[in-house]
Structure formats: C-alpha cells, structure tokens
Amino acid sequence: xxxxxxxxxxxxxxxxxVILDHFNLNIKDKEFVTFLGPSGCGKxxxxxxxxxxxxxxxxxxxxxxxxxxxxxxxxRQVNTVFQRYALFPxxxxxxxxxxxxxxxxxxxxxxAERVSEMLKLVNLKGxxxxxxxxxxxxxxxxxxxxxxxxxxxxxxxxxEPLGALDLKLRKGMQTELKRIQRQMGITxxxxxxxxxxxxxxxxxxxxMKDGLIQQIGTPEDIYNEPRNPFVADFIGESNIIEGLxxxxxxxxxxxxxxxxxxxxxxxxxxxxxxxxxxxxxxxxPKEGMLCGTVESVTFKGVHYxxxxxxxxxxxxxxxxxxxxxxxxxxxxxxxxxxxxxxxxV
Amino acid sequence: MKxxxxxxxxxxxxxxxxxxxAYLVLFSFNSGKSKVIFSGFTLxxxxxxxxxxxxxxxxxxxxxxxxxxxxxxxxxxxxAAMGIQRLRKWQRNAVMNVTYIPVLNPDIITGxxxxxxxxxxxxSLGFGTVLLAHITFNIPYxxxxxxxxxxxxxxxAYEAAEDLGASPALAFRKAxxxxxxxxVISGFLMALTLSVDDFVVTFFLRGVEVETLATVIxxxxxxxxSLSMNALCGVMVVxxxxxxxxxxxxxxxxxxxxxxxx
Ligand SMILES: Nc1ncnc2c1ncn2[C@@H]1O[C@H](COP(=O)(O)OP(=O)(O)OP(=O)(O)O)[C@@H](O)[C@H]1O
Ligand SMILES: [Mg+2]
Numbered sequence: 001x002x003x004x005x006x007x008x009x010x011x012x013x014x015x016x017x018v019i020l021d022h023f024n025l026n027i028k029d030k031e032f033v034t035f036l037g038p039s040g041c042g043k044x045x046x047x048x049x050x051x052x053x054x055x056x057x058x059x060x061x062x063x064x065x066x067x068x069x070x071x072x073x074x075x076r077q078v079n080t081v082f083q084r085y086a087l088f089p090x091x092x093x094x095x096x097x098x099x100x101x102x103x104x105x106x107x108x109x110x111x112a113e114r115v116s117e118m119l120k121l122v123n124l125k126g127x128x129x130x131x132x133x134x135x136x137x138x139x140x141x142x143x144x145x146x147x148x149x150x151x152x153x154x155x156x157x158x159x160e161p162l163g164a165l166d167l168k169l170r171k172g173m174q175t176e177l178k179r180i181q182r183q184m185g186i187t188x189x190x191x192x193x194x195x196x197x198x199x200x201x202x203x204x205x206x207x208m209k210d211g212l213i214q215q216i217g218t219p220e221d222i223y224n225e226p227r228n229p230f231v232a233d234f235i236g237e238s239n240i241i242e243g244l245x246x247x248x249x250x251x252x253x254x255x256x257x258x259x260x261x262x263x264x265x266x267x268x269x270x271x272x273x274x275x276x277x278x279x280x281x282x283x284x285p286k287e288g289m290l291c292g293t294v295e296s297v298t299f300k301g302v303h304y305x306x307x308x309x310x311x312x313x314x315x316x317x318x319x320x321x322x323x324x325x326x327x328x329x330x331x332x333x334x335x336x337x338x339x340x341x342x343x344x345v
Numbered sequence: 346m347k348x349x350x351x352x353x354x355x356x357x358x359x360x361x362x363x364x365x366x367a368y369l370v371l372f373s374f375n376s377g378k379s380k381v382i383f384s385g386f387t388l389x390x391x392x393x394x395x396x397x398x399x400x401x402x403x404x405x406x407x408x409x410x411x412x413x414x415x416x417x418x419x420x421x422x423x424x425a426a427m428g429i430q431r432l433r434k435w436q437r438n439a440v441m442n443v444t445y446i447p448v449l450n451p452d453i454i455t456g457x458x459x460x461x462x463x464x465x466x467x468x469s470l471g472f473g474t475v476l477l478a479h480i481t482f483n484i485p486y487x488x489x490x491x492x493x494x495x496x497x498x499x500x501x502a503y504e505a506a507e508d509l510g511a512s513p514a515l516a517f518r519k520a521x522x523x524x525x526x527x528x529v530i531s532g533f534l535m536a537l538t539l540s541v542d543d544f545v546v547t548f549f550l551r552g553v554e555v556e557t558l559a560t561v562i563x564x565x566x567x568x569x570x571s572l573s574m575n576a577l578c579g580v581m582v583v584x585x586x587x588x589x590x591x592x593x594x595x596x597x598x599x600x601x602x603x604x605x606x607x
Contacts, residue, residue: 053504073507074516080508086501090523099519100509151509 002064004029004155004187005050010059012045019045020211023059027189028204029154032181034190036198037208038234043191044083045211047157050189052076064154079148083159083191085140087132093119093143094128100151118146121180137164138173145180155187162197174201195235199223207231228344232274239280241313243273243340251340254310256290258333262340272341277305278318279337282329289330294323366582373575380572390576400577403561406472407541410557414479415536421480422487422536423529429488430495441492444485455482456549463550470552478550479543483536490532494525534592538585 003026010023019042027033035043048054050061052073061069068076079100088096097118101111119125122142127135132143141161148156161177162170178201181188192198198205199219207214207222207230215227226232229240243253248263253273265271285291292310303318308329315331323329373391377384394400429440447455459478463470498521506516522529544559551560558581566574 051508053507072513073504074510074512080505082501082505084501086499086505088502088505088520088523089499099506103506103510103515103519147505147509 002029003027003062004031004064005189006060006062006065007046007049008060008062010046010049010056010061012042012049012054012056018211020049020056023211023213025206025213025216027155027187030185030187032178032188032190032201032203034192034198034202034205035208036192036195036205036234037214039193041208042211043193043208044159046208047080047159047189047191050155051078051080051157077153078155078157079151079153080157081141081144081148081159081161083161083163085144087140087143087147089133091132092128093124093130093132093135096132096143097146097150099147104151114150115146118150121149121183122146123176138169141165141173145177149180149184153186155189156181158188158190160191160193162192162194170197177201199235207234209234225339226274226341228341229272229274232272232339232341237277237316239275239277239313239315241273241275243271245269245271245340249335251338254290254313256288258290258338259335260338260340261335262338265340265342270343272343274339274341275333275337277316278303279333280315280317280319281332281334282306282308282317282319282321282323283332285328285330289332291328291330294325294327294329297322297325366578369575370579370582373572373579375572375575378572380575390572391579393571393573394576394580397573399556399565400558400561400573403556403558406555407557407559410472410476410479410547411537411540414476414483414540415533418480418483418536419487419529419533422484422532423491423525425484426488426491426495429492444488447482447485448489452482452543452545453549456546459546460549470550472555474550474552475547475555475557478546479540482543482546483539486535486539487529487532490535491525491528494528498524531592534588538588538592541581541585541588 005025005027007023007025010020011018012020012023023046025046035046037043045054049056052068052071052075056069059069060067063077088099091099094115097115098111101114106114115128116125119127122145124139124142124146127139127143132140135143141164145158145161158177162173165173174197177188177190190198190201199222202219204216205219205222206216209230215222215231217225222231222235226235226238232238232240241253243251245251245262245265245268246257247267248265249259249261251258251260251262251271251273283289290310292308292315295307295309295314298305300318303320304322306317306319306323308315308317308331310331317331372380372383374386374388375383376387376389429437429444432440456478459474459481460470463474468474500521502520502524503516506520507513511519542559543557544563547555547557548560548563551557556564558577562574562577565571
C-alpha cells in the first residue's frame with residue numbers, strides 16, 4: 001500500500017504557543033485513520049494543516065508523494081466534514097450538496113444524478129428541497145458528508161463529526177460511516193476524543209497528547225500493547241501498577257511473582273504493569289496469590305465493577321461473579337493479559 | 346380614556362408630519378396659480394416639470410450622483426466592514442467610534458470642512474467634488490448597516506466553500522456575501538436616499554454650475570413662484586416612498602427564515 005499523505009517534521013504555533021512540533025505521520029491509501037486525544041491536543045490543527053487552512057511554519061505536507069505545502073485549500077484533492085458541519089445556511093439540501101460540482105462547472109444533469117446518488121448513500125432521499133437550518137443534527141451531519149463526498153475526494157477529513165449526536169444516533173452513524181468508507185474505497189482521516197469510537201471504526205489509531213504522537217497502531221495494538229501509561233489510561237480502563245521485571249517472562253508486583261509473555265527489559269528493571277479490569281479473575285484466596293479486600297461493588301449491566309484493595313494498590317475489576325463488600329478474594333491473571341511497559345525516562 | 350388619548354396623540358403626530366407634505370402634493374395638481382386657493386385639478390404642473398430643461402438636468406445629476414455614490418460607497422463600506430470585523434476588539438472599537446463621527450456630525454460641518462479641504466488642495470468645486478463628498482458621507486452608513494450582519498456570519502461556511510474547490514473570491518461570493526446581503530442592500534438603499542436627500546453638503550461643494558434637485562428647489566422657490574416646484578416635490582416624495590418600501594421588503598422576507606432557525 002502506498003502512502004497517500006505524509007506529514008514531514010511539521011511545526012505549527014499560534015502566537016508563540018507551540019501546537020505541533022516535529023510532527024511526522026504517514027497515512028496509507030484507503031485506510032481509516034483516527035486521531036484520538038484529549039481536547040486541545042492538536043487534532044483539529046493537524047487536520048487543518050492537511051486541508052490547507054493552516055500553513056505550517058516548518059515541515060512539509062506530501063500528497064501522493066508530491067509536496068502540497070504551499071497549495072491553497074481549494075486546489076487540494078481532500079474534502080472536509082467540519083467540526084460544526086459549516087453548511088451554507090442560504091441554500092437548501094440539494095444546493096448544499098451540489099456546491100462542489102457547481103464550482104467545477106459540471107452540467108446540471110450530471111449534478112442531479114450525482115446528488116441523488118449521494119442522498120441515497122447518506123439515507124436522505126426526499127430531503128432535496130428542505131432548508132438545512134430546519135434539519136436535525138444527524139441530518140445536517142449527513143448533508144455535510146454528502147457535500148464533501150460528491151467531489152470524489154481521495155481523502156476525506158472528518159473532525160468529530162458525531163460529537164453533537166446522542167449515543168444511539170452516534171452508534172448508527174458509526175456503522176454508516178464505516179460502510180460509506182468501504183463503499184467509496186477512499187481514505188478517511190477521522191478525529192475524535194471518544195476512545196470507543198476510535199477502536200471500533202479505525203484501521204489505524206493515532207493517539208495524541210499535547211501535539212505529540214504517543215502511539216500509532218491498530219486498535220488491537222493500542223488496546224493490548226499500550227506504549228506508555230497515558231495511552232493505557234486513555235484507551236479503555238486499566239490498572240497501571242509499578243513492578244519489577246525480574247528477568248525475561250517473569251514480573252513481580254505487590255510482592256507476588258507473575259509469569260508473563262514480555263521479554264527484553266533486562267534483569268531487575270523497574271517497569272509499569274498494565275492489566276485491564278476484565279482480565280482479572282477472582283478466585284478463592286490461597287497462599288502465595290495476590291489477595292485483596294473488596295471495597296465496593298457496582299452493577300454495570302453485563303458485569304459487576306469491583307474495587308479491590310491489595311497492599312499498595314486499588315484494583316478495578318470487571319467480573320460476572322458477585323462478591324460482597326469486605327470479602328477477601330484472590331486475583332488471578334494469566335500471562336497473556338499482563339502487559340509490561342518500560343518506565344518513561 | 347387613556348386609549349383615546351394615546352390614539353389622538355399618535356394622530357396628531359402623524360398630522361404634523363404628513364399634512365404639510367400632503368398640502369404640497371395636493372397643490373401640485375392645482376390648475377390656478379395660487380398656492381393657497383385650489384381652483385381645479387390638472388396635470389399641467391407635471392408636464393411643465395418634465396419639459397423644464399434646468400430641472401431635467403438637475404434630476405439627471407441627482408440620479409447620477411446618487412447612483413454612483415451609493416454603489417461605490419456600498420463596495421468600499423462593505424470591504425471596510427469586513428476589515429474592521431477582523432481587527433482585535435480594542436482596534437475595532439476605536440475604528441467604529443471614528444466611523445460614528447461623520448454620522449453624528451452636522452451636515453453643515455461636513456460640507457464646510459470638505460469645501461475648505463478641496464479649496465486648500467486647489468481642486469475646483471463641481472460635479473467631481475460633489476460626487477466625492479457623497480461617497481464619503483455614505484460610507485459610514487454602509488459600514489453601520491453591514492457590521493451587524495457580519496457579526497452573525499458563519500465563517501466556517503467560507504472555509505467549507507474553499508474546501509469544496511472555490512477560490513477565495515468565489516468562496517466570498519457564494520458563501521459570505523449571501524449571508525450579509527440584507528445588510529449590504531439596506532446600506533445601499535440608505536446611501537441612495539441620503540444622497541438624493543442631501544442639500545447642505547451638495548450646496549457647499551457644487552461650485553457654480555452643478556444643480557441637483559435639492560439645490561434647484563432651493564434656488565427656484567426663492568426666485569420664481571411656480572407650482573411645478575410642488576410637482577417636483579410630489580415626484581420626490583413618491584420616489585423616496587418607493588425606495589423605503591424596497592428597503593423594507595427584504596427584511597420581511599428574512600424574518601420567517603430566522604424564526605425557523607430558532
Ligand atoms: N486560531 C488559533 N489561535 C490560537 N490558538 C489556537 C488556534 N487554533 C487552535 N489553537 C490552540 O491550539 C491548541 C490545539 O487546538 P486544536 O483545535 O487542534 O485542538 P483539538 O485537539 O482539535 O481539540 P478539541 O478536541 O477540543 O477539538 C489549543 O490549545 C488551542 O487553544
Ligand atoms: Mg477540534
């Protein structure tokens with residue numbers, strides 16, 4: 001697979017405040033890439049740099065290998081679904097979607113065909129004449145997608161397009177977006193700060209913090225092999241505890257030795273250990289096991305969320321078996337579910 | 346009782362406002378020579394009016410000056426408003442206060458100061474100076490009409506247009522201009538009426554030969570007693586009325602849209 005977009009050593013600052021620094025990223029053709037990170041970490045800034053609304057003070061933006069850093073937005077073959085839709089309030093649905101084709105002077109007959117194709121794609125047939133300001137959030141959002149897709153962009157940029165929707169609608173739109181991406185066969189660069197959304201939709205997730213890339217990988221990689229405590233904590237819930245890597249395949253934390261699958265850290269090296277709440281199994285306490293006392297139990301629908309206190313750590317555990325508060329329990333973790341991270345220096 | 350008082354008060358106000366105009370227009374149809382005794386209906390005064398060389402020339406001047414000055418000031422004013430909108434807050438406030446000064450200034454000061462200015466520069470007064478003056482005093486009104494619309498504008502629509510392939514100029518025309526159009530139109534109509542109306546500034550800057558309707562009415566009512574002046578006033582009232590109605594039309598269409606948005 002070819003890289004469709006490459007960001008090379010990008011530097012962006014606003015009024016002296018550095019937003020992106022030495023930012024490097026390659027995006028492959030036909031990939032669904034998600035930028036994930038807390039508010040203000042520079043996701044929109046990165047997207048606007050790709051779209052051409054922001055000129056980096058340093059670095060290059062490449063599109064299919066060609067330098068497009070100096071190219072203005074209207075000459076780039078990418079289209080954007082903006083964070084707040086940015087529909088044209090003075091046009092109806094049809095004219096909004098037709099905009100791009102009218103700019104390129106396509107004849108009206110073809111426009112009519114393409115618009116109705118797009119309306120079908122986003123499930124808005126029959127809405128042609130509606131005023132965009134009279135549409136619901138979800139409908140406006142779909143108009144914005146149709147409007148951006150009608151130009152047949154090679155890359156579609158989506159800036160938190162589902163942010164304003166309620167949970168149920170959001171789930172529906174997630175599947176729909178994924179379907180559209182497959183159907184059109186184009187690259188989606190998607191911005192969100194919802195980790196679940198990122199994990200379910202993407203081929204590749206880019207986790208960002210303060211304008212720095214923390215980790216790039218498949219959703220499975222990011223979830224199972226977080227590279228640092230920030231990623232581990234940001235992606236799903238996790239227990240992060242200090243441990244000691246005794247040797248390859250053996251780690252010790254809370255005074256108990258656990259066999260694991262990680263190696264290459266050296267001997268007697270301090271490390272961070274990540275264990276997901278659903279990967280801990282509760283059993284009867286026995287000698288030599290990691291034990292603790294149940295401090296709280298909350299029913300969460302599919303499972304109980306238990307807080308269990310061991311010597312130095314409060315564990316979050318998702319379990320389908322119920323234990324009363326105050327019960328003494330043992331925690332079993334199989335080697336595959338223990339993830340070791342080198343200490344940040 | 347209170348209601349009756351309110352109504353008659355309103356009536357009185359309108360009577361004072363419109364009775365003199367009605368009186369003026371009524372006597373434009375008088376067949377006699379008197380401005381006091383109505384002796385019969387005629388359209389002769391209007392016929393006289395349209396055959397009077399001096400008045401027709403003045404009418405032409407008025408239309409040309411009003412037309413050019415309102416178009417030019419609308420373009421300059423709209424561009425200025427867009428520039429002002431992008432300034433920082435304190436800069437914007439400063440510029441807006443400066444913009445208000447010519448609006449609040451009495452016309453006579455505007456007129457005299459410009460006359461002195463042009464004379465100091467050695468520019469002879471005439472058609473050109475009148476036109477320049479009209480453009481100048483119209484600009485602040487256009488800015489004031491466009492600014493509120495600009496403040497409501499959704500700029501992301503402009504970026505969306507660029508993103509969809511429109512050059513900056515085209516994006517402005519397709520995405521921003523339609524949103525501020527009501528303000529631009531009302532600014533333009535305001536400029537048009539102000540220019541047609543203006544007497545004082547024109548009077549100081551017209552030099553010797555340039556006459557507009559306002560100046561011609563002023564000079565002729567002093568020298569000739571003619572009912573064709575009444576007819577001229579009648580025509581102007583009707584013209585201003587038409588502009589007023591036009592100015593209010595777009596706002597009426599705008600309203601239901603706004604309600605939908607809420
Ligand atoms: N035009 C601007 N002028 C000054 N600072 C800006 C500008 N745009 C963004 N910033 C700053 O850059 C930083 C990153 O902003 P950005 O919009 O990229 O964040 P984000 O990751 O998209 O956040 P969110 O999830 O809230 O949308 C923020 O600290 C923001 O305040
Ligand atoms: Mg953002």
